[in-house]
Amino acid sequence: MKKIILLLLTITSINSFAQTDSIFIRKIYDEALERGESYDNLRSLCKDIGARITGSAEAEMAVKWGEKLLNSYGFDNVYLQEIEVPHWERGTKEAAWIINEKGETLKLDILALGGSVGTKGLISGEVIGVENVKALQQLSENDVKDKIVFLNQAFDKKNIETFKSYGACYPIRGEGTSEAGKLNAKAVVIRSLATPEDDFPHTGTMRYEEGVNKIPGAAMSTNNATLLSKWLKQGKVTLKMEMDCKKYENVKSYNVIAEMNGKDEKIITWGGHLDSWDVGEGAHDDGAGIAHSIEALRILKTLNYKPNHKLRCVLFMNEENGNMGGKSYAKIASENKEEHICAIESDRGGFLPIGFDVSGTDKQVAFVNEFKKLLSGFELYRFRKGFGGVDISPLKEYYPNMIQLGLAINSQAYFNYHHTHNDVFENVNKRELELGGAAMATMIYLMDKNL
Amino acid sequence: MKKIILLLLTITSINSFAQTDSIFIRKIYDEALERGESYDNLRSLCKDIGARITGSAEAEMAVKWGEKLLNSYGFDNVYLQEIEVPHWERGTKEAAWIINEKGETLKLDILALGGSVGTKGLISGEVIGVENVKALQQLSENDVKDKIVFLNQAFDKKNIETFKSYGACYPIRGEGTSEAGKLNAKAVVIRSLATPEDDFPHTGTMRYEEGVNKIPGAAMSTNNATLLSKWLKQGKVTLKMEMDCKKYENVKSYNVIAEMNGKDEKIITWGGHLDSWDVGEGAHDDGAGIAHSIEALRILKTLNYKPNHKLRCVLFMNEENGNMGGKSYAKIASENKEEHICAIESDRGGFLPIGFDVSGTDKQVAFVNEFKKLLSGFELYRFRKGFGGVDISPLKEYYPNMIQLGLAINSQAYFNYHHTHNDVFENVNKRELELGGAAMATMIYLMDKNL
Numbered sequence: 001m002k003k004i005i006l007l008l009l010t011i012t013s014i015n016s017f018a019q020t021d022s023i024f025i026r027k028i029y030d031e032a033l034e035r036g037e038s039y040d041n042l043r044s045l046c047k048d049i050g051a052r053i054t055g056s057a058e059a060e061m062a063v064k065w066g067e068k069l070l071n072s073y074g075f076d077n078v079y080l081q082e083i084e085v086p087h088w089e090r091g092t093k094e095a096a097w098i099i100n101e102k103g104e105t106l107k108l109d110i111l112a113l114g115g116s117v118g119t120k121g122l123i124s125g126e127v128i129g130v131e132n133v134k135a136l137q138q139l140s141e142n143d144v145k146d147k148i149v150f151l152n153q154a155f156d157k158k159n160i161e162t163f164k165s166y167g168a169c170y171p172i173r174g175e176g177t178s179e180a181g182k183l184n185a186k187a188v189v190i191r192s193l194a195t196p197e198d199d200f201p202h203t204g205t206m207r208y209e210e211g212v213n214k215i216p217g218a219a220m221s222t223n224n225a226t227l228l229s230k231w232l233k234q235g236k237v238t239l240k241m242e243m244d245c246k247k248y249e250n251v252k253s254y255n256v257i258a259e260m261n262g263k264d265e266k267i268i269t270w271g272g273h274l275d276s277w278d279v280g281e282g283a284h285d286d287g288a289g290i291a292h293s294i295e296a297l298r299i300l301k302t303l304n305y306k307p308n309h310k311l312r313c314v315l316f317m318n319e320e321n322g323n324m325g326g327k328s329y330a331k332i333a334s335e336n337k338e339e340h341i342c343a344i345e346s347d348r349g350g351f352l353p354i355g356f357d358v359s360g361t362d363k364q365v366a367f368v369n370e371f372k373k374l375l376s377g378f379e380l381y382r383f384r385k386g387f388g389g390v391d392i393s394p395l396k397e398y399y400p401n402m403i404q405l406g407l408a409i410n411s412q413a414y415f416n417y418h419h420t421h422n423d424v425f426e427n428v429n430k431r432e433l434e435l436g437g438a439a440m441a442t443m444i445y446l447m448d449k450n451l
Numbered sequence: 452m453k454k455i456i457l458l459l460l461t462i463t464s465i466n467s468f469a470q471t472d473s474i475f476i477r478k479i480y481d482e483a484l485e486r487g488e489s490y491d492n493l494r495s496l497c498k499d500i501g502a503r504i505t506g507s508a509e510a511e512m513a514v515k516w517g518e519k520l521l522n523s524y525g526f527d528n529v530y531l532q533e534i535e536v537p538h539w540e541r542g543t544k545e546a547a548w549i550i551n552e553k554g555e556t557l558k559l560d561i562l563a564l565g566g567s568v569g570t571k572g573l574i575s576g577e578v579i580g581v582e583n584v585k586a587l588q589q590l591s592e593n594d595v596k597d598k599i600v601f602l603n604q605a606f607d608k609k610n611i612e613t614f615k616s617y618g619a620c621y622p623i624r625g626e627g628t629s630e631a632g633k634l635n636a637k638a639v640v641i642r643s644l645a646t647p648e649d650d651f652p653h654t655g656t657m658r659y660e661e662g663v664n665k666i667p668g669a670a671m672s673t674n675n676a677t678l679l680s681k682w683l684k685q686g687k688v689t690l691k692m693e694m695d696c697k698k699y700e701n702v703k704s705y706n707v708i709a710e711m712n713g714k715d716e717k718i719i720t721w722g723g724h725l726d727s728w729d730v731g732e733g734a735h736d737d738g739a740g741i742a743h744s745i746e747a748l749r750i751l752k753t754l755n756y757k758p759n760h761k762l763r764c765v766l767f768m769n770e771e772n773g774n775m776g777g778k779s780y781a782k783i784a785s786e787n788k789e790e791h792i793c794a795i796e797s798d799r800g801g802f803l804p805i806g807f808d809v810s811g812t813d814k815q816v817a818f819v820n821e822f823k824k825l826l827s828g829f830e831l832y833r834f835r836k837g838f839g840g841v842d843i844s845p846l847k848e849y850y851p852n853m854i855q856l857g858l859a860i861n862s863q864a865y866f867n868y869h870h871t872h873n874d875v876f877e878n879v880n881k882r883e884l885e886l887g888g889a890a891m892a893t894m895i896y897l898m899d900k901n902l
């Protein structure tokens with residue numbers, strides 16, 4: 001009889017625990033969907049500030065914007081974390097066109113790659129088309145010298161997750177310019193890292209290898225790339241281009257941080273990045289992550305949640321071209337001997353959230369999967385091993401046992417907007433953004449209760 | 452020893468079976484994503500024809516369009532199924548404005564509800580605001596007579612699935628006019644059945660109860676409804692409106708059908724609806740379902756699939772205002788003593804597919820869930836009891852044991868576009884549409900192999 005009572009008590013306790021979670025998570029979603037502030041916050045970030053590349057006046061405005069907004073919510077602690085960041089500017093000239101043997105001319109839609117040197121006036125060269133970086137590495141200096149290398153690797157449409165296609169094409173943007181520089185090419189132009197066939201060029205970071213001959217790099221729209229590829233099949237093509245982009249001295253900037261104190265000093269941290277590229281409004285990349293991250297803390301405070309651990313929301317600076325925010329944050333955390341147990345990132349846009357990717361051990365992935373049933377009612381289904389995010393990744397060096405999670409989002413349209421003039425507030429759906437904030441708050445809550 | 456060998460054989464056979472499926476489904480997705488034709492077909496339906504309400508010249512063009520397209524793919528059988536359908540026209544006049552006691556005037560963004568009578572010239576009446584149909588039913592003729600009833604039920608934002616909110620609000624559009632007619636109101640205006648706060652009115656079907664006093668009904672944008680509600684709190688509001696919409700005699704039209712013959716005569720059928728409302732381009736509703744349905748059959752044929760059963764793709768006519776396509780199809784199927792074992796519908800837009808809703812017994816739901824693991828690699832996660840679709844629902848009367856499935860789609864943005872001028876091709880994402888066609892082909896394949 002006693003045994004049965006004990007059993008019943010145990011069952012009741014498990015059930016009521018699960019029910020408590022379920023009720024609290026429902027409250028999180030109600031708050032996000034009925035009285036959510038993420039959409040208005042994103043509008044303000046996009047429209048009152050707009051593009052905010054590291055080192056720009058707008059990036060500094062965004063720091064002030066974040067600090068003011070976080071203060072307005074009355075969190076326990078709000079402060080700036082000073083960091084040093086790169087400063088690169090696109091300049092005012094950015095033009096390119098192609099000419100074929102018949103004398104036909106086409107103006108290209110281009111954007112300099114972030115970090116590129118300028119052309120120092122108008123340059124001109126014969127175009128050599130190359131499929132990808134590996135193919136470029138097979139060429140000799142003879143093949144490439146004084147030419148303009150055109151890297152035309154397209155997204156593999158078969159990948160269901162578009163980030164996989166992006167990852168595969170990443171080298172043409174990140175490494176192509178260095179590789180062509182080694183062969184003394186005059187410049188590099190690439191096919192934009194993009195899903196659709198359209199007229200938007202996509203910028204993004206590139207890196208010069210130490211000591212390499214620095215040549216200019218730019219991205220053209222996928223429509224342009226398809227046409228240039230066609231022209232190359234018909235004969236010789238000359239490309240002319242001019243860009244006066246330039247790197248300046250590093251400057252001071254800040255991560256913006258807000259906290260809710262917990263019963264202990266262990267830290268659960270999460271965030272997105274406050275900087276964006278210098279075109280569009282950085283709405284999906286990563287205004288959405290900023291809106292999600294702030295909303296998660298706002299919701300937990302509004303619901304009067306009393307955390308076990310310290311909850312820390314970080315608006316990281318400089319994810320796009322250097323990750324100095326993430327690197328500095330991790331270093332400072334370690335120097336301060338903070339104990340980080342979990343980090344969560346939102347940096348895949350403001351589209352429909354579908355789950356979380358877990359960067360951790362198999363046991364940690366299994367641990368997150370325990371919440372699958374609880375979360376399927378909120379249409380979060382995918383909890384698999386994967387990448388947490390760029391900003392939080394440097395923490396792994398100092399806290400190898402921590403669990404990291406990345407908010408997984410419907411990726412189908414992300415690379416229609418990513419790093420373009422088209423990444424604007426109007427392309428974010430209100431409810432999808434709100435669901436992202438709710439998903440973040442939910443995962444923070446579950447980690448806080450169960451870690 | 453024999454036992455072990457038998458066991459090994461069994462395991463091998465199960466594994467190879469699952470692997471075969473997995474390989475074939477991968478081929479379906481590759482075809483849809485690399486060489487898909489659904490997006491171009493949808494563009495043609497939206498741009499070459501556009502809005503195509505039952506009974507219109509455009510609806511007849513859509514029949515010819517569908518027949519021609521299906522013939523071009525060389526399916527085993529392509530034919531038209533004659534049906535009788537209603538014919539209602541919006542007319543040329545459609546205007547309304549409100550005036551408050553201070554004399555302030557505001558023009559409303561309205562659309563007549565489909566099936567409504569006209570106003571027979573300009574009408575004017577005091578507005579009486581009512582929350583929903585239940586509240587309207589509590590009023591007496593004295594309260595309502597000669598007034599214009601304003602039904603202001605808003606979507607419940609807390610519902611994660613927006614179709615749930617739509618269902619809850621449906622009575623204000625479907626029944627509100629009849630209920631107000633019983634109390635001799637002059638007309639009904641409703642808050643559009645919509646998710647966002649914006650300026651687009653949403654039309655949609657309404658129904659006059661037999662013998663009821665037929666009064667006009669129209670929908671206004673959610674922004675207008677919010678403002679009108681505010682004005683009503685401040686004092687008396689007069690509404691003036693004029694509409695010359697009209698019902699005509701029924702006309703002849705067609706379901707458009709294509710088939711692949713199978714090893715037996717049992718039928719697996721699927722489809723979307725070819726008609727749309729008379730505004731916008733019927734891109735999400737339900738051009739997407741048409742594009743999905745045709746693409747599913749095209750893919751299976753392209754992959755040289757040899758079906759067990761007869762596979763039948765139906766482009767239904769008249770889902771929006773009468774469902775005569777679905778009703779007639781079911782009746783004819785029964786009269787022809789066809790054996791229908793499964794029906795699948797796509798009528799929730801061209802957004803990201805997330806799974807299938809199963810209309811059937813618990814056992815049938817469990818049966819579909821057996822494919823969950825196989826399909827999660829293609830990011831289809833949700834297989835739960837639910838509604839198959841309007842077009843296929845009449846089949847249930849004749850085939851109570853059949854399984855019905857509805858393609859479940861990310862519903863967050865659907866009611867931003869549904870039944871509005873804004874439901875245009877540009878608001879459909881290519882890859883999301885393609886994934887929908889692949890999901891349909893996949894489920895047809897699995898049902899054909901396993902039923």
